[in-house]
Amino acid sequence: MESIQQRIKNVREENHLSLAAFAKSLELPESVYSQIEMGLLIPSYSLMMTISSIYAVSVQWLYDGINKELPDGNTGLSPALIGKILKFRDDRDWKQFHNPKDLAISISLEAAELLECFQWSSSDTQVVEKKQAMREELADVLIYCVMMADALHADITSLVLEKLHKNGTKYKVEQAYGNSKKYSELEQ
Template sequence: MDKLKKAVNDFRDERDWRQFHNEKDLAISISLEASELLELFQWNTSEETIKNNLNHVEDELADVLIYSIMLASNLELNIEEIILNKLKKNNQKYPVSKSKGTKKKYTDFNIE
């Protein structure tokens, strides 16, 4: 992950773009790029989009990830650590015994 973070930051720094990448604008950019990814699936099945637009899906997903890496870098967050922490929280909200094979939200599990 460090190598990837360095590559993203080097690309940005070589162009002196860090000055434009404040946290608010990076969060907005993540949302915009996620919308572009979503648009590829609009009016298609998942299978159709993957068959006909996989390269575009890769590009838009990469944009979401790049902006996410930049935001984490700006905030000095350890990406691996925050993902693992979130998975721990999700594991508590979605125990296997209650969530396996279902799409129910954790609030519908009636966990006491």
């Protein structure tokens, strides 16, 4: 099976670029890129996002060789936004603390803070008054989700598309339309 490094090299070769030209397009020193291609360095998620953005291949394919083509349309967070999130983290040297367990806890805590915006709310007026707080907590959840995807070396767009497909088989439109039941209850 092809390695990540081999797939990246294939992207370079398919675009008829020298090692130096490809490294320059990624804003990497040639020596660093050379070490990646030789398998001496593991490419970061942000580098994979950059390759995906510039050369129109999916991050998921770079990681695991599945689904090379990018999905049609704007179906995910932009590589630039993901890059900003990861740069914010890296500028503070926080990646060392971002293991899947702690990121899952952080996602859950931020989701609980979002839920807190609705605590003791009995009217739409009260909810509207807390809209800014809701937006901020939702942003925190999304930021931690991006960091979790990075820790798992997972492409967010591919994850969401795969899950939507899986849910589509569980929740057929003709059974689930306008119905809040769980899929196991719909089949009855």
